[in-house]
Amino acid sequence: MLAGAILLGALIVIAGRAIRGGESGGGDVAQAPAVATIVELTPILPTLTPTIPAPPTATPPPQAPIAAAAGRVVCLDPGHGGIDLGNVRVENGQITLQEKDFTLSNALEIQRRLQEKGVVVVLTRSTDSEANPNNLDVNGDGEVASPDGPANSSELDDLQARITICNDAGADLLVSIHYNGAENTALEGYEVWYSGNREFSDASASFATTIHEELGTQFAAAGFDMFDKGIGIEDHAVTGPAREGKLTPSAMPGAVVEGLFLSNDGNAAIVQTPEGQNAIVTAYENAILRWLNENP
Numbered sequence: 001m002l003a004g005a006i007l008l009g010a011l012i013v014i015a016g017r018a019i020r021g022g023e024s025g026g027g028d029v030a031q032a033p034a035v036a037t038i039v040e041l042t043p044i045l046p047t048l049t050p051t052i053p054a055p056p057t058a059t060p061p062p063q064a065p066i067a068a069a070a071g072r073v074v075c076l077d078p079g080h081g082g083i084d085l086g087n088v089r090v091e092n093g094q095i096t097l098q099e100k101d102f103t104l105s106n107a108l109e110i111q112r113r114l115q116e117k118g119v120v121v122v123l124t125r126s127t128d129s130e131a132n133p134n135n136l137d138v139n140g141d142g143e144v145a146s147p148d149g150p151a152n153s154s155e156l157d158d159l160q161a162r163i164t165i166c167n168d169a170g171a172d173l174l175v176s177i178h179y180n181g182a183e184n185t186a187l188e189g190y191e192v193w194y195s196g197n198r199e200f201s202d203a204s205a206s207f208a209t210t211i212h213e214e215l216g217t218q219f220a221a222a223g224f225d226m227f228d229k230g231i232g233i234e235d236h237a238v239t240g241p242a243r244e245g246k247l248t249p250s251a252m253p254g255a256v257v258e259g260l261f262l263s264n265d266g267n268a269a270i271v272q273t274p275e276g277q278n279a280i281v282t283a284y285e286n287a288i289l290r291w292l293n294e295n296p
């Protein structure tokens with residue numbers, strides 16, 4: 001089954017490349033994904049009060065079935081937090097948008113909606129903090145972050161803290177919520193990543209396919225012509241495999257979702273509208289409910 005999963009992933013990546021025909025090379029899925037690093041762009045600039053994402057509107061979205069979702073456990077992982085800003089948008093020398101704010105806002109709203117459907121939702125963080133704010137040696141490898149470094153936690157300890165919350169909750173699914181950013185401000189669109197190197201990679205691929213499809217559906221329904229960066233395989237995020245002596249991996253299928261590029265003018269405008277936020281949150285909501293129903 002593992003070989004099958006890898007093959008499936010390879011085919012998806014090829015399909016994704018085919019979709020991106022006109023794009024210049026910078027957005028290729030083969031590049032190292034931004035999610036693999038704790039601080040994707042170390043801020044050296046003064047910070048304005050960031051724009052807080054507008055709450056999604058109450059407009060009824062296209063609905064997914066909910067029958068088998070009640071009582072199931074979903075672990076939502078809002079990327080970054082605290083001094084780890086994630087990707088940022090810089091305008092006129094000031095940070096105007098921070099990934100960590102959008103990921104938390106989205107997670108809290110997805111949690112609220114799923115709980116209304118009876119789903120048990122666990123968060124890896126529910127406030128503006130790092131997952132391992134006290135720089136503990138969570139993974140037991142004897143290493144912690146340097147006090148002079150840009151983060152309060154080593155990358156592996158941060159990952160382990162998030163994974164352990166999901167594992168301890170006995171979650172059925174792990175959904176890691178992120179936004180993209182790049183120095184090349186022409187890069188735009190949404191993409192989904194999963195590990196092709198897990199015993200449940202077929203199930204992870206199934207969720208990745210579902211959330212990718214829902215993002216396309218919801219952006220289109222909201223009137224946004226959004227660029228599709230496809231589905232990619234990567235092993236270094238919160239959904240990745242074990243690293244001996246370094247990382248006890250997640251015990252459930254999952255995926256890492258990169259909503260939009262905060263660094264792109266068009267994407268940044270959309271992400272700050274209630275309609276844009278509602279499209280993204282609804283895509284997560286529907287995809288999770290669909291996947292739970294299809295994987296009882």
Ligand SMILES: [Zn+2]
Nearest residue numbers: 079086178179
């Ligand atoms: Zn991120």
